[in-house]
Each structure stands twice: as C-alpha cells, then as structure tokens.
Amino acid sequence: MKIAKDLVAASAIPLVLSVLAEGDSYGYAILQRVRELSGGEIAWTDGMLYPVLHRLDGLGYVRARWAESDAGRRRKYYALTAAGRAALEEQKAQWRVVQGTLAKLWGV
Amino acid sequence: MATLDERIARWRHDLAEALGGTAETLEELEGHLRDDVARRVQDGQPVEEAFDAAAAGLGSPAELAAEFARTTPATWLPVQVALIGLIAVAGCLVGLLTRRSDDPLLAVHILAVTLGYTTTLVVGTLAACYLVARLFGAPRPAQVQGLLRATRHLTLAALVLAAGGVLLGGLWAQDRLGRFWDWDAKESGGLGVVLWGVAFSVVLARRLLDDHVALTLGLVGNVVVALAWFGPNALGLGLHSYGAVTAGALGLFVLSQAALAGLAFLPPACLRRVARRVG
Numbered sequence: 001m002k003i004a005k006d007l008v009a010a011s012a013i014p015l016v017l018s019v020l021a022e023g024d025s026y027g028y029a030i031l032q033r034v035r036e037l038s039g040g041e042i043a044w045t046d047g048m049l050y051p052v053l054h055r056l057d058g059l060g061y062v063r064a065r066w067a068e069s070d071a072g073r074r075r076k077y078y079a080l081t082a083a084g085r086a087a088l089e090e091q092k093a094q095w096r097v098v099q100g101t102l103a104k105l106w107g108v
Numbered sequence: 109m110a111t112l113d114e115r116i117a118r119w120r121h122d123l124a125e126a127l128g129g130t131a132e133t134l135e136e137l138e139g140h141l142r143d144d145v146a147r148r149v150q151d152g153q154p155v156e157e158a159f160d161a162a163a164a165g166l167g168s169p170a171e172l173a174a175e176f177a178r179t180t181p182a183t184w185l186p187v188q189v190a191l192i193g194l195i196a197v198a199g200c201l202v203g204l205l206t207r208r209s210d211d212p213l214l215a216v217h218i219l220a221v222t223l224g225y226t227t228t229l230v231v232g233t234l235a236a237c238y239l240v241a242r243l244f245g246a247p248r249p250a251q252v253q254g255l256l257r258a259t260r261h262l263t264l265a266a267l268v269l270a271a272g273g274v275l276l277g278g279l280w281a282q283d284r285l286g287r288f289w290d291w292d293a294k295e296s297g298g299l300g301v302v303l304w305g306v307a308f309s310v311v312l313a314r315r316l317l318d319d320h321v322a323l324t325l326g327l328v329g330n331v332v333v334a335l336a337w338f339g340p341n342a343l344g345l346g347l348h349s350y351g352a353v354t355a356g357a358l359g360l361f362v363l364s365q366a367a368l369a370g371l372a373f374l375p376p377a378c379l380r381r382v383a384r385r386v387g
Contacts, residue, residue, distance in 0.1 A: 027136065028143040046140060047167035050133070051179040058179075069139075071146070076136045 003042055012044070012052050014091040020062060020080040021088055027053060027076070053078055061087050112155050116141065119163055126169035126249065127176060141166055170249065177253035184251040186237040187258045190230045194262075197226055213283070217276035221298065224270030225337055228301060228329040231262050231308075235326030236368050245377035256319055259326060260312040266329075267305030274298040293343070297336025304332045324372040327365045334361050 019025060019033050027049055034042055056062045061084035069075040080088070110118070120138055127133060141162050148158035166172065201222055205215040238255060241247055247255060277298065278288040289295060308325060311317055317325070338353040 026139075028140045045167050045171075045175075046144070046165045047137075047172040047175050050137060050140075050172075051175045054133075054176070055179045071142075073139055073142065074135065075139055076132070 001041060008042065008044065009048075011042070012048070013056065014088065014095060015042070016049070016052055016056065017061065017080065017084055017088040017091065020078055020084065024077050024079045026078065030078075056084065059083070059087075112145065112159060115159055119169075123169040123172060126173035133176070137166065137172070173249040174253075177249045177251075182248065182251045182254045184247045184255050186234060186241075187255055190234055190262075191258070194227060194230055198223055211280075213276060213280045217273055217280055220269045220273030220276060222273075224266050224268075224273050224305075225301060225333045227262050227266035227269060228305065228333045231259055231266065231326045232328075232330030232333070232365075234259060234262075235323050236330075236365075238323050239327075239368055239371040242376050243371065243374060243379040245380040252319060252323070255323065256312070259323065260309075263305060263308050263312060263329075267302065267309055270298065270301045270305055274302055293340035294336070297339060300332055301329075301336050304329055320372065324369060327369050331362050331365050334358060 015034055016030060019030050031044060031046055031049055057064050060081060062078045063081050064076050064078050066074050067077055120134055124134055144162035144165060145158045148161060149155055201219055205219050282288040311322060338358055342353045342355040342358045
C-alpha cells in the first residue's frame, strides 16, 4: 500500500517529534526508525526529512548539536526541547481526534 | 572508474551549487549518504550500486534544493531591488499628491491606482528578470521559492490597491460627475487590472500551476496594465484620453512581452556556457 503524498507530508512533524521523544537521534536513524515502525509502508524520500528537521530547529522544537559518530565522522544529532514536547502533545491530541472520528465512521 | 570518495565529492559539488553552499547542511547530507552506502554495502551490494541507490534515495541535488527551498525561501537580488524601487515610487507619489490637497479623494484615488498598477508592473518585471536569468542558470531553487513568495504578496498588494483605487474613483465620479460607473475605457481597464489581480492571486495562493508557469504568467499583468493605463490614451478613447503613448508603441510593448514569454520554452541554463565563454 502506498501512503498518499499529502498524508506523508502531514504526518512528518508528529513522526519526527515522536521518534525524538524516544531519545536523541540523527537524520538517517530517524528515517530507519520510521521505516521499521511502519513496516516500510511510510516511505519518505530521504531528502524530505532534513528540511523538516531544520524547520523544527528554527521553531525551537528540537536542538541540534554536532558529535562524533562511531565511524569517526561528525554527525548532527537532534534532541527534543520543552517546546517540542508541548508541540508533540498538541499533535497527539489533534491526531487522536482525527483517528477517533474515522474509527467511529468506519465502525472500528 | 571513480572511487567512492571521488563520486561523493562530485555529488557534494553538485549539491553545493544547487543549495548555495551551506556547509553544515552539506556535511549532514553527506553523512546521511555515507551511512546509507555503508548499510547497503554491509547488506552485500557492490559499492557502485550502493552509491547510486543511496544518492537516488536522497534525491537529486535539484530535488533536495527544492525541498529546502520550501521551508527556507531565499531572497533574490532583483526582488530586493524591486521592493526598494517600489517604496521609493510610493514615497515620491505621496510627496507629489499631498500638494493636491484641494481634492483629497481624487488624490487618494490616483495614489492607490498608480501604486496598484505599478506593483502589478513590478511583478511582471520580476517575471521577465526570472525568464532571462533562468537561461543563465539563475535563480537557485530557494530563490525561486522566495520570488514566488514575493510575487504572491505583491500581487495581493496590487489587487488591494487597484481595487481600492477603482472604488475611490467611482466615488469621486459619483460626487463630481453624478454617476459611479460609466464603462469608460479607463474605468474598464481598471476593472481588468482588478480581475487579473483576483485571478492571479487565486492561482498563486492555491498553487494551481507549476512554479515556472505561474512565474511566467506575471507577464500577463504587464500587458493588462499597459492596456488599461495607456490603451485609452493611445486609442483616444473616453474621458481619460490624454498622454503621448501611440498605438504602435503599445503594440510593440505587447509583442515584447510575448517574446519574453517565449523564453519560458527554452531549457534552463542553456546560455550558461555561452556566458562563461564570453566572460
């Protein structure tokens, strides 16, 4: 099943914030985590993630820092901020309303 | 055959050109590419194939630049120049019209219409700049997004000013001539500019067209304003038939806009090599 482009775009921010709520992470690992959790159904183009991360950084929802990876290269890690946690709670509430409404309509 | 590092260096160079050289972003994206290549090689793919698949997964430099441009539009020099010019024109007009304190309603009508028309022409001029610069490989995708944003805002401002100006003109005519609207050539032209502003604003706000087509459409505003502003003068029609623009000059202007629109069909950056050779 291919998830529609609009839905992929709309879910990008809550997904990224939710992955970062599990702990600090970096772009490639965030993508892998989303693929793993969705069983490969949510297939982001890899390049789509970084503008989202930078936007979240600009909004103050995440804080970026450079650190050395196991391979010895510099890697940019992202951490959720307090504002990011609040935004995630807001996103959760909104998605629950959507999910609950659809569940009632579909009788699930 | 090029090594992995050589291919990554070439990829990074292309990306730097498209993105405009943000070193940290380049480093972050290169890190992603290397992680993906390493995982694919670990899964048994040959290095060459792993690189091709990882680079394709990340998107071409142009696609990546467009993704970034959506979140961080950049300002293009002609947009800055146009905005400064527009502010200067507005300042001069206000200065000139404050001297006409004998008829404030007429003065505000003239100010609003002139600024509305001028702003529409600025949008058209930016479209022309874009079409010419595009042949030389400019502007960058992020700047195109900035240009689109400026076009959207300026078109909306032009619409509000032109609509307000036309309305004030009607009120002035009601007061002085005893009628609000008479389908005079210049009144009809003003209505045309307003209708164009509505249509173009909807196209831009709802993203109904591809970015390239939408920007090119800005030229239509030049033609609509030229006909509205100078058409009655050139043809000697109606109440406002004054000025020195001839029908021939107006026709030449319309043809020049059609020729500029024709540039939209040429491939982007097709003159970059020519410019480099000349330079």
